Amino acid sequence: MSIFATIKWDTKDIASIRPDWYVAKVEDAASYARKPLEESCVEQGWESLEVLLDMFEQDRKENEDE
DSSP, X not given: OXXXXXXXXXXXXXXXXOTTSOHHHHHHHHXXXXXXXXXXXXXXXXXXXXXXXXXXXXXXXXXXXX
């Protein structure tokens, strides 16, 4: 098996949303958000994967019928 998707977040992402925050506050926010963000991304990822696999199966079926 192989990895086919990767998501990475950086403190620059936080700074782009909160450009007025100083570096230490951005880093504190990153520490605060790390675990809940990972959990949310995993949950959303599973939901998205289910939908995409259904779409994939439907697309394959339609192409086979042609």
